[in-house]
Amino acid sequence: MLDVRGDFLALEQDPTLVYLDSAATSLKPRAVVERVAWALGEGAAPVYRGVYARAAAATEAFEAARASVAGWFGVAADQVVFTRGATDGVNLVRRGWKGLRSVVTTDAEHHSNLLPWRDGLEVRTIPLSDDGCLSPGALEAELAARPADLVAVSHVGNVLGAINPVAEISRVAHERGAALLVDAAQSASHLAVALGSLGADYLVCSAHKMLGPTGVGALVATPEALDRLAPVSWGGSMVESVTADGSQLQPAPRRWEAGTPAVEAALGWGAAIEYLEGLGASRVADHFDQVTAAAVERLRDIEGVRVLGPRDPSLRSAIVAMEVDGWESHALARAIGQRDNICIRSGFHCAQPLHQAMGLGPTLRASFHVYTSADDLDRFADALRRVTSVRFG
Amino acid sequence: MRRFERAGAAEQVIEQRRRLERLFRHAADTTDFWRSRLAAVDRLEQLPPVGKDELEKGFPDRVVSRTAHPPDLRLAATRGTTQRMICVHDFAKRDAIRAAMVRTLEVAGFRIGRRMVEIPPDVCDVVCGDLGEKDESVWRHLAQTLRDRKLRDPNSLRDLRGLIERRWVYNRVNYPPFGAGGSNPGPERLGMYTDRMRRDRPYLVKGLTTYLHQIAKHALATGAAPLGVAIVKPLGSGATPTMRRTIETGLGGRYIDDYGSAELGPIAAGCGDSVGCHVFTDLFVVEVLDADGRPCAEGELGEVVVTDLINYAMPLIRYRIGDLGRLLHEPCPCGRPAPRLQLEGRVHDALVGADGTRVSSFAIAERLHRLPFVDEFQIVERPDSSLVLTLTPTPNASPDEAAARDAIAEELGPGRVVSVKTARTLPPEPGGKFRWVKPTRLTAPASLSPG
Secondary structure, eight states: OOOOGGGBHHHHHSTTOEEOBTTTOOOOBHHHHHHHHHHHTTTOOOSSSOOSHHHHHHHHHHHHHHHHHHHHHTSOGGGEEEESSHHHHHHHHHHHBTTOOEEEEETTOOGGGTHHHHTTSEEEEEOOOTTSOOOHHHHHHHHHHSOOSEEEEESBOTTTOBBOOHHHHHHHHHHTTOEEEEEOTTTTTTSOOOHHHHTOSEEEEEGGGGTSOTTOEEEEEOHHHHHTBOOSSOSTTSEEEEETTEEEEOOTTGGGOOSOOOHHHHHHHHHHHHHHHHHOHHHHHHHHHHHHHHHHHHHHTSTTEEEESOSSGGGBOSEEEEEETTOOHHHHHHHHHHHHOEEOEEEOTTOHHHHHHTTOOSEEEEEOOTTOOHHHHHHHHHHHHHHTTSOOO | OHHHHHSOHHHHHHHHHHHHHHHHHHHHHHOHHHHHHHTTOSSGGGSOOBOHHHHHHTTTTTTSOTTSOGGGOEEEEOOSSSOOOEEEEOHHHHHHHHHHHHHHHHHTTOOBTBOEEEEOOOOOOSSSOOOOOOOOOHHHHHHHHHHTTOTTOHHHHHHHHHHHIIIIISOEEEOOOOGGGTTOOOHHHHHHHHHHHHHHOOSEEEEOHHHHHHHHHHHHHTTOOOOOOSEEEESSSOOOHHHHHHHHHHHOSEEOOEEEETTTEEEEEOOSSSSSEEEOTTTEEEEEEOTTSOBOOTTOOEEEEEEESSOOSSOOOSEEEEEEEEEEOSOOTTOOOSOEEEEEEEGGGOEEOTTSOEEOHHHHHHHHHTSTTEEEEEEEEOTTSOEEEEEEEOTTOOOOHHHHHHHHHHHHOTTOOEEEEEOSOOOOOTTSOOOSEEOOOOOOOOOOOOO
């Protein structure tokens, strides 16, 4: 496993902290904090506007951040539209694609990959396997019975951590004439996410789940997929010229970026990607495999704990959801948070339909990142064992 | 309980002491948490009060009694502004809570079986999954349980039992909370409550006092008042004297206070004959302490500390519940010998006046509620000790900022900078309640040193 705890200010300043809520938001490495501080201090200036040196430097830094994001997803810089996050990216596709009529999605989606489609479109959901994965066969059958304009699925489910076979889903969707949107919020820093390899037309993600700041994310798309989208927000920066009776839009991606962007957040995201690249993709991938497998192993040993999601560890990424006999999830999360300084999520995790489909009440979820250590998992398992030693009727 | 109530004051003191001694022995013998704390203690007053933080650090294995019977245990968690404290109750404690609930209602002149309406605070039911109580009929719930083949499922049975108790024994109906509409949800929403009350004709209404205050004002403004309610009681909050008058006029009933919490159950009940609530001294020892931990003088404002004489599953001794109050011992016209507790809001909602004394949120609220243009309000203290007063103005009234500043200065003394803003509504806290005063708790972050 990686040993990078010292790179994270939150862990340095709170040495006993065990942070297992990375699927909600990740901690930030020092490099990100410093880059954001630079953008707010030494580098503070507008982008795309001034002709003076500071403004030019800010614009250059901003475009460098976009280039870093583009490189991470294996696309050109003009295929990266900065948004406020993954949710904003989904909504941009929903609003920008004027001819969009029908969407196929799954029971396991985060509300942000469900509710935007429900707003005025025909939405069909495909039931999942027992492990919480989407079967390409089930998608094939659904699209054969009734075509759809778009298939929208998560790369990794935010509750069960199930990895969907996105490349295979892409093949099925495209053969049936549907475009594919991949919600990569939970996979962008964990798995290989090159747009071409995934076969996605659209991909959305949030910086804050991949070690970056909140307030920025991206819609990454093929040029053809972007061509389908009209601007959904109007204002400065997204036009080349405005006359008394018309305007000339900027080329991609700026035509979808009206107003002043979240400059410091974007720069921080660029630093996060540089940090991840510095760790090395294969080391990061190995770390997540080891942490996830170790967590499942420890939790399965605890009496009364039922681990949810894929039994095959290769189908799971850095998220372990569970139920605990005799304990209501909020009470348990609160108890170990208060006594052991362990942060773990409880509830429906913004995926209520999944819980309903599986007949579950609120669940517990532990989620990991590069800073998660074997010691963190031991402490979590010990705490869970001690707390659940007291049972309730 | 009734036997204890009928006993004389001297007998009650002896019985309370006996219960306390037994609790001490049990706590010391069966929990790691209390063993060391009680080792050198003979009297209650020698034990330092215990805060939530300390109890939470040991929850559950160090604070739950080793002799507790697991199938008999249930979790109880606070839903207040802190949403933190988790407690464990066994059957005897739950039974005592039920009995105390009945006694609370009876002290107020309510007979079980009469129609009761509750309007509890809002709970988050989407993201966090805290579903609260569903207001459904017993038959519908039973039918659904049978359809789901869950008649033998312990959780389904527990839900069914709770529903029967609520609907058939207590004859209680829950109305939905204000929800996203905040403190002032608008006339359409408020009209729904007055319409339902007129239809259901409850004898007793129990609710978050901000809700009751707004419903009463709406009833008065629309000519619907009084609604014919006989008794009004608070739920998880308190009311200032001015609020009480408005609630009584608008809803038509007597406002009778009570006091309790999720972790302790009903602690004290108002009789309506005097201020404050009679402490259930057979169930609790209630103290009010000053800033140095010494007992406050008669009627002096201090921190409420409670010892639960009934909870043997998770003993709570000198527990700092987080409220401010005054203990009153002067005789009550009702004849009950138990001392009365007058609550004045949360400890962490109090501000410090210019003379260094603690000023409760209730005292400030009463001043502001007397102003005719103030409907609801919230004060936020900023790190520089200035105050931001946000108020929802009374319809058709113009806010008088100078009068609002003067009212605050009368309570806090001179020297505070107060800015005044208006809003259409005020948001609730995550637990669904509203806070009148939010003192600053933030400390400036340490400077980040790179490298």
